[in-house]
Amino acid sequence: MNAHDSEKVVGTLLARGYSQVETPEAADLVLYNTCSIRDKAEQKVFNRLQNFKRQAGKGKVFGVLGCVAQQEGEKIFDRAPHVSLVAGSASYTKLPEMLVQLEAGNRRVTGLSLDTEETFDTPFTRRDNPHRAYITIIEGCDKSCAYCVVPFTRGPERSRTSESVMAEARRLAESGYSEIQLLGQNVNSYRDPSPEGWDFATLLARIAEIRGIRRVRYTTSHPRDFTRAIVDAMDANPVLCNHVHLPVQSGSSRVLAAMQRLYTRDDYMRRIDWIKSSRRNMALTTDIIVGFPGETEADFEQTLDLLDQVQYDSLFSFKYSPRPNTSALAMEDKIPDEEKTRRIMILNEKQRAIQIRRNADLIGNVEEVLVEGYNQATGQWIGRTSQNRTLNFTHLTGDAASLAGVYMHARVTRAGPNSLAGESVANVF
Numbered sequence: 001m002n003a004h005d006s007e008k009v010v011g012t013l014l015a016r017g018y019s020q021v022e023t024p025e026a027a028d029l030v031l032y033n034t035c036s037i038r039d040k041a042e043q044k045v046f047n048r049l050q051n052f053k054r055q056a057g058k059g060k061v062f063g064v065l066g067c068v069a070q071q072e073g074e075k076i077f078d079r080a081p082h083v084s085l086v087a088g089s090a091s092y093t094k095l096p097e098m099l100v101q102l103e104a105g106n107r108r109v110t111g112l113s114l115d116t117e118e119t120f121d122t123p124f125t126r127r128d129n130p131h132r133a134y135i136t137i138i139e140g141c142d143k144s145c146a147y148c149v150v151p152f153t154r155g156p157e158r159s160r161t162s163e164s165v166m167a168e169a170r171r172l173a174e175s176g177y178s179e180i181q182l183l184g185q186n187v188n189s190y191r192d193p194s195p196e197g198w199d200f201a202t203l204l205a206r207i208a209e210i211r212g213i214r215r216v217r218y219t220t221s222h223p224r225d226f227t228r229a230i231v232d233a234m235d236a237n238p239v240l241c242n243h244v245h246l247p248v249q250s251g252s253s254r255v256l257a258a259m260q261r262l263y264t265r266d267d268y269m270r271r272i273d274w275i276k277s278s279r280r281n282m283a284l285t286t287d288i289i290v291g292f293p294g295e296t297e298a299d300f301e302q303t304l305d306l307l308d309q310v311q312y313d314s315l316f317s318f319k320y321s322p323r324p325n326t327s328a329l330a331m332e333d334k335i336p337d338e339e340k341t342r343r344i345m346i347l348n349e350k351q352r353a354i355q356i357r358r359n360a361d362l363i364g365n366v367e368e369v370l371v372e373g374y375n376q377a378t379g380q381w382i383g384r385t386s387q388n389r390t391l392n393f394t395h396l397t398g399d400a401a402s403l404a405g406v407y408m409h410a411r412v413t414r415a416g417p418n419s420l421a422g423e424s425v426a427n428v429f
């Protein structure tokens with residue numbers, strides 16, 4: 001979401017007559033978009049700002065955007081007096097007004113209110129990828145997971161109207177984008193605020209019908225709001241990629257309750273059963289936090305057991321780190337860092353073995369890939385499958401023309417823990 005926010009911010013600046021330069025040194029205005037989902041992010045931001053302090057006197061203007069801006073607020077002006085703009089993502093709709101103030105020479109411009117019902121939609125998004133485009137459908141979060149800073153940095157949950165999402169998707173398809181990725185903290189909490197009142201499954205199904213769109217992905221889902229209707233929509237329409245990222249965080253219902261995740265292990269497994277009983281071969285990925293306060297060895301073993309049961313295709317693992325304003329800060333039974341490190345290593349080792357097996361099962365399959373680029377060093381094209389796997393493949397036509405953005409078929413001939421390798425079979429434009 002931060003990457004896409006940056007695309008929208010750049011687009012807004014370009015529309016006001018700014019132009020983008022290659023380096024911060026060449027810029028008159030430097031905006032840092034920041035993340036505070038993990039520890040020490042703010043320190044990194046201040047270190048980066050410090051590097052440019054001397055140039056501030058020479059007319060260069062600095063701004064801090066995103067979660068660190070929201071979290072640290074006006075304290076940023078004290079710690080880095082050369083910063084002129086501090087704005088959290090819930091205030092980006094006011095970015096044009098804030099730019100006017102900056103241009104008028106105002107040296108303390110802030111956008112820190114979380115009190116908004118608006119989403120940051122702009123017709124001016126400057127997209128980084130010519131084939132795959134992001135669309136934000138919902139911003140903010142109304143849940144209150146004990147470890148998570150997002151509700152404090154991105155504000156309350158607010159969905160875009162289905163009409164504006166569909167209009168953006170159609171525009172993208174007409175401009176040649178073939179893959180759409182729907183974004184939100186919890187995409188499946190989507191609720192169309194217009195009288196149509198579409199839920200997420202309906203939105204998915206309608207976007208998949210747009211002519212020119214070949215692939216639709218979405219991230220991230222919250223297990224509590226993940227409905228059977230979403231699986232039915234995916235079953236019915238192959239344009240919806242066969243990949244579900246469903247963050248579980250822990251395999252222990254006791255830890256899930258302490259995390260205030262609003263589901264039990266059994267609730268989660270019910271959703272996994274829906275996905276696995278789909279007619280399509282769905283890839284499953286997840287996020288796991290180890291070392292949450294009070295997580296016992298037995299709790300951790302339950303997480304390992306969950307990996308055995310689900311057989312994820314990939315996972316993102318994190319050591320718990322305390323974040324400002326969150327309720328987990330007050331919890332007892334902190335786990336020492338060495339123990340968190342031990343657990344995450346065991347977890348990742350187990351997952352690696354699962355991935356080696358699961359990827360090896362695909363050897364011999366022919367997969368459709370969207371070509372993302374070319375690796376000069378290996379002489380292979382880089383493709384992505386509908387399941388979101390990387391498939392590096394050789395293409396022996398002797399044709400040096402760029403295939404980036406083309407859909408092709410490739411046969412899987414080798415598999416590693418993190419990617420597949422193979423050779424092209426035939427183009428399927």
Ligand code: SF4
Nearest residue numbers: 141143145148150185
């Ligand atoms: S659902 Fe929980 S983890 Fe996800 S953004 Fe909201 S509070 Fe954070």
